[in-house]
Amino acid sequence: MRAVVMGAGSWGTAIAKVLVDAGTDTTLWARRPELAERITRDHTNADYLPGITLPDGLSATSSVGEAMSGADVVVCAVPSQSLRANLTEWMPHLGADTTFVSLAKGVETSTLLRMTEVISEVSGAPGDRIAALSGPNLAREIAEGQPAATVIACADEDRARDLQDAFKTRYFRPYTNTDVIGCEIGGAVKNVIALACGMASGVGFGQNTLATIITRGLAETIRLGVAVGAQIETMAGLAGVGDLVATCSSPLSRNRTFGAHLGEGATMQEAQDATHGQVAEGVKSCTSVRALADKYDVEMPLTDAVHQVCHSGLTVADAVSSLLGRRAKPEIYD
Numbered sequence: 037m038r039a040v041v042m043g044a045g046s047w048g049t050a051i052a053k054v055l056v057d058a059g060t061d062t063t064l065w066a067r068r069p070e071l072a073e074r075i076t077r078d079h080t081n082a083d084y085l086p087g088i089t090l091p092d093g094l095s096a097t098s099s100v101g102e103a104m105s106g107a108d109v110v111v112c113a114v115p116s117q118s119l120r121a122n123l124t125e126w127m128p129h130l131g132a133d134t135t136f137v138s139l140a141k142g143v144e145t146s147t148l149l150r151m152t153e154v155i156s157e158v159s160g161a162p163g164d165r166i167a168a169l170s171g172p173n174l175a176r177e178i179a180e181g182q183p184a185a186t187v188i189a190c191a192d193e194d195r196a197r198d199l200q201d202a203f204k205t206r207y208f209r210p211y212t213n214t215d216v217i218g219c220e221i222g223g224a225v226k227n228v229i230a231l232a233c234g235m236a237s238g239v240g241f242g243q244n245t246l247a248t249i250i251t252r253g254l255a256e257t258i259r260l261g262v263a264v265g266a267q268i269e270t271m272a273g274l275a276g277v278g279d280l281v282a283t284c285s286s287p288l289s290r291n292r293t294f295g296a297h298l299g300e301g302a303t304m305q306e307a308q309d310a311t312h313g314q315v316a317e318g319v320k321s322c323t324s325v326r327a328l329a330d331k332y333d334v335e336m337p338l339t340d341a342v343h344q345v346c347h348s349g350l351t352v353a354d355a356v357s358s359l360l361g362r363r364a365k366p367e368i369y370d
């Protein structure tokens with residue numbers, strides 16, 4: 037198997053390292069030629085993973101044709117909202133039987149499609165050739181070789197098992213799952229909930245508040261997931277609660293950090309500037325997740341509050357009052 041990872045940000049670079057460590061022949065594509073040169077020459081990606089030494093066997097290129105030549109597996113590691121445009125540019129270089137692996141955690145704002153649906157629409161590939169990889173996987177920790185697990189979800193179980201072999205190392209343990217919808221909804225919604233946790237922590241609230249947001253965030257994830265066809269067990273797994281807990285708890289999370297800036301009183305622009313060009317997917321996906329919830333008539337008050345803070349000028353303090361002022365109800369309801 038030969039893999040190409042398209043996108044040399046923090047997760048693309050970390051997952052390329054995983055693939056090489058797993059013994060899979062892998063090339064990394066970077067948009068900027070100078071970054072590709074530095075990765076190949078110095079075995080570092082100082083822009084995204086400073087201090088991490090990349091394997092000697094990993095080379096990078098900024099040529100799409102060179103990167104994709106002979107690749108059986110194309111790993112899509114660009115942000116959700118730019119996946120469609122990137123994939124359209126890559127199309128002339130794709131092989132006929134390519135397997136796609138989506139790493140992006142988001143829902144397209146213009147169409148409300150999940151990332152595997154975008155890949156299918158643009159490439160024409162059937163769903164059984166498209167997998168999603170998702171789990172509690174903060175890029176830096178994985179790049180450091182800290183033990184973690186993930187989920188590789190694909191409708192074709194044999195293909196998922198082949199990918200499991202291609203990504204499995206002594207520190208990175210992929211599980212297979214056929215519930216692609218559940219994995220993608222879990223990954224998209226947790227970014228929005230991590231923004232809420234960051235806001236709470238920025239305001240100065242402690243662990244009770246965080247646990248409340250995580251747990252009620254999981255309830256929102258499950259309600260939306262079930263409505264769009266996901267299995268509840270997936271949301272209780274690594275790509276659901278696992279990723280939710282990791283992202284909502286870690287200062288390494290860009291989404292949580294973005295929310296913390298807002299909670300501390302920063303403007304959206306100031307919070308954006310503080311990301312140094314790295315993507316906090318939930319900022320855009322709160323709009324599409326909320327629209328998806330509206331479409332399926334699912335109640336998602338935390339998502340709604342995050343959306344209003346990010347896009348309608350609601351203050352974090354007013355968001356808290358509004359959430360706590362909602363009518364009383366049972367914990368579990370349809």
Ligand SMILES: NC(=O)c1ccc[n+]([C@@H]2O[C@H](COP(=O)([O-])OP(=O)(O)OC[C@H]3O[C@@H](n4cnc5c(N)ncnc54)[C@H](O)[C@@H]3O)[C@@H](O)[C@H]2O)c1
Nearest residue numbers: 043044045046047048114118139140141173174175314315
């Ligand atoms: N970083 C993580 O810990 C992590 C872990 C799991 C999943 N993810 C997901 O992986 C996806 C990629 O995230 P990342 O962490 O690598 O992001 P990043 O911000 O570190 O890097 C994004 C990469 O995409 C490129 N890029 C940015 N905008 C682009 C555009 N318009 N067109 C083409 N390329 C563009 C950048 O140059 C960079 O190489 C996101 O959906 C994210 O949610 C990230």
Ligand SMILES: O=P(O)(O)OC[C@H](O)CO
Nearest residue numbers: 171172173174289290291
């Ligand atoms: O840094 P974030 O907030 O994009 O989260 C990274 C990963 O998705 C965690 O699994």
